[in-house]
Amino acid sequence: MPRSKRTWSRLRRAAVVGSATLTVVAAPSAALAADNLPPLKPLVQDLGTGGKACGTGAERPYVSEAPRLTAVLYDPESDDGPVEGNLVQGDFEAWWTGADGAEQRRTYTSYTSDSGREQSWRMPDDVPPGTVVSWRVRANDGEAVSAWSSEDGGSVCEFVIDDENPEEPVVSSAEFPEDSWTSPVGEYGTFTVDSPSDDVVKYRYSYIGGGYKTVSPKEPGGPAAIRFLPVDIGPETLSVQAIDHSGRISGTVNYRFYVTDGRAPAARWNLADPAGSKSAAAESGPAAEAGTGVTFGAAAPGGTDLKSTASLDGTGHGFLSPGTAATDTRRTFAVGGWVRPAATDAVRTVASQDADGAPGFTLGLRPGSDAAPVWSFKIGGAQVSGGTPETGEWAHVLGLYDAETGLATLYVNGHDVGTPQKATPAEAAGAFQIGRARGAAGYRDRWHGEVGDVRVYDRVVVPEEATELGARTPELKGHWSLENADGGVSPELHGGAPLKLSDGATIRRNVDDGCALDPDCTPATDYALVGDGDLTLDGTTGHAATDEPVVDTGDSFTIGVVVRLADTEPEHPMTVLSQGGEHADAFKVRYDPASHQWQLVVTGSDESGAKETVVGRQESADGGQGAGHRLAVVYDDATDQIKLYVNGYTSADATATFHGAWHSDGGLQVGRGQVDGAWGEYLRGSVDEVHAFSGALDGSDILGLGSGNEPCIC
Incomplete structure (x- = not known):
């Protein structure tokens, strides 16, 4: 009685174990041969060149050395049976045109392996660099062969060996000039990296003490932009390498520049004015007119440079305002100050800026989800909350909106609290307010307690600066x-x-x-x-x-x-x-x-x-x-x-x-x-x-x- 194909498959596996050179096993009878299903044609998506996908023309991969060609091959057991356990091998074929115009062709038959396993061929070292090499593969189960991967709607695969490293990139920056102390903390800038080599597809870069990142040009060999936010004062180095389409890496270019102190606040009111003052003098920006509910000469937080603060009585008269905007809320800005609440039982505003019938942002405190108060920064549909306001306790609060990242962040006593939130601020070109927020029916959410050293920045206040602002020296x-x-x-x-x-x-x-x-x-x-x-x-x-x-x-x-x-x-x-x-x-x-x-x-x-x-x-x-x-x-x-x-x-x-x-x-x-x-x-x-x-x-x-x-x- 003739054996079934499942039985023959087991016999054939036993015959090839330990013998990679055995590629064909004759069928025991005409009945078995007739029962055998030929292997499936390899699919282009199952083929790889040196770890890269099969491609031709503009999509052909570039490799840095003679690659390993791979293919996943399948041999069905029967029309309705599983494929696991069947044995199959790959017939690989590659060709190219030599320097003399003659075609060069190489072939290879892989070891026999289970159906569904990856088969491979390491290309010989005589493949010339800079030459388009084509290849294809078919599956062979020892009794029948499949169609070539390039046939019946398939495609050949191509590759080119690139054995030259790209040239070193060129780095330039208007905001961060090389070897110059002109790069301020907290302000984004751009480096432009370019390479004389026209096959560069990305640039790898890092800063002192940081990990590697990559950026890609729009076109091979073109320039790419790297955005950077300085956060530490002192020398800094940008290290860049160019990587070409074969994965080869250029030498390293080190671009050295020097980071200086961040710019002073765009507006600042110490609120340490003499008792009886009618307005708050400004270190920068316009003076802030004070309502009759403001009393100067109040206590200041210990361990700071402040000598006194302003006390706001929580009524409609307890506010200060310069009568004009202090920042463009659609751009990066930060606002903060020292505060000591006399009451935490309702929404209380430390600072805000007027928009049309509503505040463009608010910084203050509000009842939390469990009725306990929390500090809060609200802007552009985002609200970040955290920390615990306490009656009679000093705290430094600072809200930051970073237009580059779109994130709103809240700092309390120099520590970021809550989770930064995505924000989309609208224009708020109205007046800046200390101690109240605008509502549809007038001002509301008035501050009750002390306020001191209110600052508004038109840049990022980096974490170290936030820590320093909120620090109190023992x-x-x-x-x-x-x-x-x-x-x-x-x-x-x-x-x-x-x-x-x-x-x-x-x-x-x-x-x-x-x-x-x-x-x-x-x-x-x-x-x-x-x-x-x-x-x-x-x-x-x-x-x-x-x-x-x-x-x-x-x-x-x-x-x-x-x-x-x-x-x-x-x-x-x-x-x-x-x-x-x-x-x-x-x-x-x-x-x-x-x-x-x-x-x-x-x-x-x-x-x-x-x-x-x-x-x-x-x-x-x-x-x-x-x-x-x-x-x-x-x-x-x-x-x-x-x-x-x-x-x-x-x-x-x-x-x-x-x-x-x-x-x-x-x-x-x-x-x-x-x-x-x-x-x-x-x-x-x-x-x-x-x-x-x-x-x-x-x-x-x-x-x-x-x-x-x-x-x-x-």
């Missing part, structure tokens, strides 16, 4: 070296509030034991932590405190201390530093023996049993030995983050998000904290080098605390 509020005490009072080094010592709290001074001159002397081991003295607390009543708050716990602050516990296994938690109100600590730093952690604890209100947020780092107690631990607590109101540093370092476990900061009115406590509305957690051990700052120190500044030297916050 200020030293106190440094207690705890070297001495007079009448139970240890002074603050700069004449500030002293620490008053209680019973059980003493200043320990190092004693000159004369060992420096006596080789037989046994040196003392109980030296002060830092310098010549420290504060020793008995763990029962001993503590030291100021009469008034040292830092504003509702705003950013940093407290640092050096501490050494007297016990290896303390019997209860011990508080090193705290500051709070009548019933609770706004913050405290303590050692918790149950978890073997130094902990930072912050509370959400001045109430007994108030909700606590706790972060900590695992450490062993000192047991009266060693140099102690350098601790620092940092609260950053700009990011709503609290951090505990131990010996100069923090971690994810020692960091948390905290939104409940409140203004405590109690003094700074050293060596005790509140427990259920009463004093407790007294420290048994030694304390030294207490530092207090308004503002959040960064990690590099934290490393310098506790050394005994005056810290430099630069």
Whole structure:
């Protein structure tokens, strides 16, 4: 009985395993031969030349060396059966016209493989460069062959070997002249790249420290434009290479230029005018007339260059306006300033610009989706929101519209918040407004609170600039070296509030034991932590405190201390530093023996049993030995983050998000904290080098605390 084709297919596979030279297997009978279906004609879309698609004429690919030709070949098993498992090979054929005008032809039969698998032929090295080479393929199952891929509506494939690299490109720019300090931060410009080679299809480029990007000319060998936004002051280099249609790459051209400071604001009002002023003077742009609801001489945010601000009363008279536009809202611009809301219960506008019966943009605050307020920048159908406005808290807000990208971005305290949104602004050629927004029936959404240093830029404010605008330099509020005490009072080094010592709290001074001159002397081991003295607390009543708050716990602050516990296994938690109100600590730093952690604890209100947020780092107690631990607590109101540093370092476990900061009115406590509305957690051990700052120190500044030297916050 004749075998079926499926059975014969298995036999044929076995016959060719391990033998790439076996290309034809005779049919066992005329019946089988009659049953065999010929392979399918290879499709042009299944053919490739050196990894590029098959093409002819203007579409023919260029390659940098003799390519590997590929084809996916199919051999059906029967009219209605699957093709998997059938074996097939490819007959390749290539030809070209040699330099002498004679045709050159090469052929190759590939290894046998399963139907549907890719077959290939690596072209020989004698294929001449710069010559059009044509090729085709057919499928062969050992019993029958398909039509050539070029037949029956198919097409030959062509390629040309290009063995020459393109010439180096030429770079030029009107906005960024080479070797010149004339390129400002925040302003887009264009580089033009061109190549003397007429086969360049793209240019690869990068800047210092950046990855590669590519740009393509409209026509091969033509110029291409590269847009660039400078974001850093200093030297910059654009490196460019030309890539031709075969993938060959030219040498690198390095175009060096220098980036300068960005242009000053197009309009700026410090709003630090004398009390009683009727208008706000402008550093640039026209003066802004003030409504009768504006009071100059209000408080300014600490840690900034501002000396005073303007207070707006939230009524129809609380506004300022120059009476003319400050920016073209259809072009790139940024607007921002320092603000302190007195109310966050409704939409409140910091700045806007009039259009026809509506504002062209608004920057301010609004109720969020969960009724909690958020900062907001709205322009051209886009609204970006984020951050948490707090009554009585300073914030720097800045909205940016980048016409190049079409994106609106919002920065709060120097950090981008929310998600940038695509915007399509319309013309808003009306007057610029501070403290209100135009509506169909008049002005509305009035600001209630302080406003200072309002700036309008007609360029991009880059992220680093936004960070600088929203930065507040930490200020030293106190440094207690705890070297001495007079009448139970240890002074603050700069004449500030002293620490008053209680019973059980003493200043320990190092004693000159004369060992420096006596080789037989046994040196003392109980030296002060830092310098010549420290504060020793008995763990029962001993503590030291100021009469008034040292830092504003509702705003950013940093407290640092050096501490050494007297016990290896303390019997209860011990508080090193705290500051709070009548019933609770706004913050405290303590050692918790149950978890073997130094902990930072912050509370959400001045109430007994108030909700606590706790972060900590695992450490062993000192047991009266060693140099102690350098601790620092940092609260950053700009990011709503609290951090505990131990010996100069923090971690994810020692960091948390905290939104409940409140203004405590109690003094700074050293060596005790509140427990259920009463004093407790007294420290048994030694304390030294207490530092207090308004503002959040960064990690590099934290490393310098506790050394005994005056810290430099630069």
